[in-house]
Amino acid sequence: MEMAFVHKLFSRKSTAGKEQSFQENNLTFAKRNEPYRIVGVHTKDQAMKDFLFTLGCYEGEEITVISILSDNYIIHVKGARYSIDKELARAILI
Template sequence: MILSKAKLNKEYTVNSISGKDDMVRFLFSLGCYEGEKVTIISKVATNYIINIKDSRYGIDEQLAKIIQVA
């Protein structure tokens, strides 16, 4: 499933990231890559606060839609 459809405060594992190279590189720089754990802390409109490696980041829905989680 894509991250934008995931439930709040539940830990998921990133399966894959598919999108434009610049978006994939940006997520990789945040520590978001295959096998990493990610949690949605909150959602406000089309913005998501996510937790990756004990750090919180704000991403938009476009980025959340290219992250496949399980």
């Protein structure tokens, strides 16, 4: 029974309810000028994961949304500012 719980807890198979929880904890729901800790990057696109990694967006890093202009997010991570689109912001879990 314990193994089933661990498998269910860490399984990446998404259902509608699990997908909703990912959506509620991504960068698009962050408040401006408030630091958050990145808990992961959730996307099936490996190129997107690699790009976010080059910006310093990976688990454990601190990230702050500076401003939101239309569908672009100005973020501060690892001492630098970047502009990312909403799709990238959705992939960053906080």
